Amino acid sequence: MTSSPARPRTGAVSTVSVASAPCPVVVLDADGHVAELNAVAGTLLPTARVGRPLPSPTWLAAADRTRPVPVTGTVGDRSFSAHPSVAADGRTVWWLMEETAYRSASAELEAERARTRFLTEASSALLASLNLERCMEVTARLATEHLADAALVIAPTAARTLPVVACDQRGELTRSTVSEAPDSVPGLAEALRGFPPVPSRWIDPATAPDWLIPAGFGEVGSLVITPLPGLGVPAGALILLRRAQQDAFSEAEESLAGLFAARAGAAMSAARLYAEQNSISDTLMRELLPPTLRQTEGVEFAGGYRASKDTERVGGDFYDVHPPGEDSPETLVVLGDVAGKGLEAAVLTGKIRNTLHALLPMADDHAKMLRLVNNAMRTSHHTRFATLVVASVRREEREVALRLTSAGHPAPLIIRRDGTVEEADTGGTLIGVLPAITSRTARVRLAPGETCLLFTDGVTEARGGPLGDTMFGDQRLKRAAAECAGMPAEAVVERVQMVTSQWIGDGRHDDIAVLAITAPRGAHLSAVDGATRGRYTA
Amino acid sequence: MTTSFGTGPHTVRLALTGDLDYDTCGELLRRVRTALDGRREVTDLHLDCRELELVDSMGLSTLLEIHRSAGRDGIAFRLEGVGPALRRLLELTGTYEYLTNPQRSGTSAGSRHGRT
Numbered sequence: 001m002t003s004s005p006a007r008p009r010t011g012a013v014s015t016v017s018v019a020s021a022p023c024p025v026v027v028l029d030a031d032g033h034v035a036e037l038n039a040v041a042g043t044l045l046p047t048a049r050v051g052r053p054l055p056s057p058t059w060l061a062a063a064d065r066t067r068p069v070p071v072t073g074t075v076g077d078r079s080f081s082a083h084p085s086v087a088a089d090g091r092t093v094w095w096l097m098e099e100t101a102y103r104s105a106s107a108e109l110e111a112e113r114a115r116t117r118f119l120t121e122a123s124s125a126l127l128a129s130l131n132l133e134r135c136m137e138v139t140a141r142l143a144t145e146h147l148a149d150a151a152l153v154i155a156p157t158a159a160r161t162l163p164v165v166a167c168d169q170r171g172e173l174t175r176s177t178v179s180e181a182p183d184s185v186p187g188l189a190e191a192l193r194g195f196p197p198v199p200s201r202w203i204d205p206a207t208a209p210d211w212l213i214p215a216g217f218g219e220v221g222s223l224v225i226t227p228l229p230g231l232g233v234p235a236g237a238l239i240l241l242r243r244a245q246q247d248a249f250s251e252a253e254e255s256l257a258g259l260f261a262a263r264a265g266a267a268m269s270a271a272r273l274y275a276e277q278n279s280i281s282d283t284l285m286r287e288l289l290p291p292t293l294r295q296t297e298g299v300e301f302a303g304g305y306r307a308s309k310d311t312e313r314v315g316g317d318f319y320d321v322h323p324p325g326e327d328s329p330e331t332l333v334v335l336g337d338v339a340g341k342g343l344e345a346a347v348l349t350g351k352i353r354n355t356l357h358a359l360l361p362m363a364d365d366h367a368k369m370l371r372l373v374n375n376a377m378r379t380s381h382h383t384r385f386a387t388l389v390v391a392s393v394r395r396e397e398r399e400v401a402l403r404l405t406s407a408g409h410p411a412p413l414i415i416r417r418d419g420t421v422e423e424a425d426t427g428g429t430l431i432g433v434l435p436a437i438t439s440r441t442a443r444v445r446l447a448p449g450e451t452c453l454l455f456t457d458g459v460t461e462a463r464g465g466p467l468g469d470t471m472f473g474d475q476r477l478k479r480a481a482a483e484c485a486g487m488p489a490e491a492v493v494e495r496v497q498m499v500t501s502q503w504i505g506d507g508r509h510d511d512i513a514v515l516a517i518t519a520p521r522g523a524h525l526s527a528v529d530g531a532t533r534g535r536y537t538a
Numbered sequence: 539m540t541t542s543f544g545t546g547p548h549t550v551r552l553a554l555t556g557d558l559d560y561d562t563c564g565e566l567l568r569r570v571r572t573a574l575d576g577r578r579e580v581t582d583l584h585l586d587c588r589e590l591e592l593v594d595s596m597g598l599s600t601l602l603e604i605h606r607s608a609g610r611d612g613i614a615f616r617l618e619g620v621g622p623a624l625r626r627l628l629e630l631t632g633t634y635e636y637l638t639n640p641q642r643s644g645t646s647a648g649s650r651h652g653r654t
Contacts, residue, residue, distance in 0.1 A: 339595035341560065383602040385595070387631060408631035429632030433602045438632065457595075 023096055024080075028054060030090030032061060041096065044075055060094060068092050072099070079103040115256050118146045122260055126267035130274045133165070133175070139228075139238065139264040140167035147257050148240035150214050153228075154182075155236045155268070156192045168214035169243070178211050185209060191227035191237035201225045205241075212239060219244035224254065226261045230269030238264065280343075293515075296323050296331055298395040300489035300518040304497045308341070308458075308511045316345035317456045317511035318353055327361035329394065335454040335515050336388025336409065344384070352377060352386050352431070363392055366405035367439045370431065374407075377432035385432040389454050393517055400446040400519040405439050407431050410460065413478065414444055415451040415492070419485040421478045424452070446519040449486045458512035459496065464503040472503050489518035549582040550574060551618075555589035558597035570604050574613070583608050588619035593627055605637055 018025045024041035026048065028034060034050050042048065047055045054061040059073030060082050068084035078100045085093040125138050136153045143151035144167040155163040162178045182189040185208065187201035205220035213220060221244035228235040238261050242248065249257070293301040301321050316338035323331055334356050338345045355376045362369040369390065377386065387408035394401045404412055408430030414422040428439025446452060455477070462472040480499040484492040493516050500512060550573050558566060574580055585604070593601075601617065608615035617637050620628065628634035 337595070339599045383599050383606055385599060385602070385631075387595075408633070410630065427630070427632065433599075433606070434633070434636055461594075 018093070021095070023098070025096070026054065026060070026082075026094045027087065028065060028092050028094065030065060032065065035091055044096070060096075063092075063094075065090070065092050068094075111252070115259075118142075118256070119259055119263065122146075123263050123267075126263055127270075130271050132268060132271040132275055135264070135268045135271045136163075136165040136236070137167075137173050137175075139268065140165045140173060141171065142264075143167065143238060143240060143257075143260065144169075144171060147253065147260065149243050149246060150217055150241045152212060152239040152241075153236060153264075154188070154192065154239065156234045164211075166214055169217055174214075180209065180211065185212065185225070185239075187225045188237055188239075191225050192234055213241065217241065217243070221246055222248040224249055224257070226257050228261050228265030228268060230265050231273070233269055233272070235265040235268040235272065291320060293321055295520070296321065297393075298520065299331065299393055299400050300520050301331075301333070301515070302489035302493040302518075303515040304493040304513070306458075306497065306501075306509075306512040308509060316340060316349055317458060317513035318349050319454070319513055319515045320353055320356070321515075322357065322360055325360060328363050330363065330392040330403075331394070332356075332360060332363045333391040333393060333454065333515065333517060334388055335391075335456065335513060336386050337456040337458070337511070337513070338386045339384050348377075348384055348386065348432075352388070356390075363390070366390055366392070366403060366441050367428075370405065370407050370428065370439050371437060374429075374431050374434070374437045378435070379432075383433045385430045387430045389426075391452065391454065391517060395519075396445075398448050398519070398522075400450075400517070402444040402446065402452055402517065403441050404444060404452070405441040407437070407439055410455065410457055410474075411442075413453040413455075413481050414446070415453060415481050415484055417447060417449050417486055419482045421481045446517070448519045449521040451484065451487070451489060451492050451516050451518040453481055453484075453492065453496070454515040454517070455496070456511065456513045458510040459500055459514060462500050462504050462509050462512065464505050464507050464509075468505070468507055472500060476503070486521070487518075488520070489516040492516040492518065547579055549584060550577070550580050551584040551586060553586040553589060555591075557592040557594075558590060558600065559592060559594040560596040563596045563600035567600055567603060574608075574611070580613055582614045582616070584616050584618050586618045587621065587624055590621065590624060593624050598627060598631065598633070601637060602633065 018027065018036060019038050021038055021040070024044045025038045026034060026041050026045070027036035032053050034048050034052060034054055036050065037045070037048055045054070045056065057073050057075050059071055063071045063082065063084070068086065070081055070083045072079070072081040074080070078098060080096045081099055082094040082096050085095065087093050122142050125142060126135060129135060129138070132155070136155060140151045140153045149169045150167060152164055152166045157163055160179070160181060162180060162182060164176050164178050166174050166176070168174070182192050186203055191201070201224065203223045203225060205223045208220065208223055212223070220241055222242045224240050226238045226240065228238055238257070240249070240257060293303045295301070303319050305317065305319070317336070318338070319333070319335040321331060321333050322328070334353070336352065338348045338352065352373065355373050359369050359372055362372060385408070389404060389406045389409045389412055391412070392403040404424045404426050405428060406426045407428045411423045411426050414424055416422070424442040424444055426440055426442040429437035431437070444452060460472055460474055460477055463469055464472065477496070480496055484495050487495065493514050496514050497512070552570065552573060554566065556562070570583070574583065583604070585601070605615045616639070620638060625634065628637060
């Protein structure tokens with residue numbers, strides 16, 4: 001064409017080139033009439049006639065002919081872009097390039113990007129919470145926003161009721177419990193069972209029970225049940241509903257729903273596992289929490305426990321005070337420390353406390369009692385051990401008589417009225433590992449106002465001080481204890497806890513347990529200088 | 539915690555350095571197992587504690603575990619170079635004699651069955 005710009009009519013060269021062009025070519029004159037079209041264009045536009053206005057496509061017929069620019073549009077289900085060349089006499093030659101494949105690819109790419117965006121958004125929204133109910137709500141809401149007109153999330157349950165979270169067509173969430181067996185909806189029971197994995201299942205909307213359909217939803221066009229696969233456990237089922245006037249789910253949408261369900265299922269089962277684990281440690285905690293102590297049989301008892309803040313909430317330190325019973329005339333105090341942390345330590349702690357409780361009638365012979373505990377605790381599985389102190393406590397007149405036995409545990413401190421601090425002369429083997437153990441029992445008497453202090457190595461091994469890395473140590477504990485001379489049990493515990501807390505500051509620490517056994521001073525009747533005994537009421 | 543070896547035909551000696559605590563005890567157990575693995579001629583296992591720093595209750599539990607499994611395999615186990623801090627811990631817990639005397643516990647030295 002460019003070679004024959006001066007010719008009044010279409011030259012031979014251009015005729016040949018239009019006719020032989022591999023793409024559809026339409027030549028329109030200044031009035032929009034078809035001046036020429038090649039065979040490919042004739043096939044594509046069967047209604048186009050030379051000399052007549054171009055009837056379709058309108059996007060080409062209406063294209064600007066004075067200053068033509070490329071235009072795009074569809075012909076049937078195919079996409080084209082038309083590129084103009086200006087010819088003589090105000091004619092425009094439109095070269096039509098097919099873009100169907102390109103357009104569908106870029107549409108597919110855009111859709112894929114949208115799906116990825118959705119799944120990413122879904123993942124972060126779902127993982128933001130470890131709360132099962134919240135996870136179900138997020139799942140229902142996201143499914144309604146991106147996949148369907150309404151969605152229901154059903155959690156698996158052992159009961160004959162179904163916990164349901166629904167998000168309706170207006171985006172409103174409702175939470176309910178449906179008293180229906182899962183088999184009232186075809187495919188729901190299988191989806192909730194989780195194994196073997198079942199694919200999404202189409203349900204005839206007519207068979208769906210009323211509770212599946214949100215109020216005011218209108219006619220249900222399509223309904224699909226997708227299992228939510230959990231981490232080895234079923235996490236529930238997702239039900240998607242579309243209105244009658246909407247398209248049914250395409251294959252791509254269904255596979256997207258599957259990918260979404262996988263994420264939702266993982267998040268829900270993580271939340272469920274977390275909730276279960278939490279309830280297990282809560283149960284254990286309740287069992288293992290140290291008891292509240294008070295005055296028993298005329299002796300003061302006070303205990304303090306500060307759990308390690310390091311991740312595990314249940315610690316390895318414990319104490320118990322068993323008041324006298326039928327078979328045991330004395331109060332038995334136990335304070336101990338189980339090696340390790342976390343659940344394993346907690347289980348061992350529970351075991352040793354229960355065993356000691358059962359052996360209360362043996363408390364008249366500490367060595368024998370500890371031998372029995374040692375035998376009960378020994379196992380071939382591990383060499384976890386416990387160290388502990390048992391104290392048999394009996395009030396005798398104004399004084400308190402103690403039998404103290406340590407099984408591999410730091411010896412209790414005796415705080416005398418004059419501020420001297422003695423270590424009880426007791427020692428023995430730790431519990432739970434060695435086939436044979438020995439122990440040495442100390443007999444101690446506490447005068448009124450004197451205290452026996454039991455503690456775990458969390459106190460002496462607490463790191464802190466000016467440099468933050470110095471152990472609190474025996475000497476500092478003894479000094480702190482000396483300052484507690486004459487104090488009631490409660491005050492001794494508070495004082496020791498306060499001094500160690502100040503030492504630790506913000507630093508890490510192990511479990512810390514302290515327990516004070518104090519002979520009450522009674523009410524003071526006469527003024528004394530502290531060195532003489534004075535008189536007391538009983 | 540680090541360990542180093544000095545092994546003769548019948549004696550495996552591991553020198554321990556650093557802390558033996560909750561975080562490092564699993565590693566020691568693995569190294570001891572590796573050192574003994576498949577060596578039926580070993581009769582003595584010595585752990586050199588000269589360079590050992592802090593030992594906590596899990597560390598002690600691990601030493602007891604090594605002692606127990608050595609005894610099960612008929613290997614004499616012994617701690618060497620026990621410093622004052624470790625000695626204090628062992629005495630407090632009544633395990634000093636048990637862990638430092640080179641006596642064979644469990645099966646006799648002659649019986650080498652069940653060794654893995």
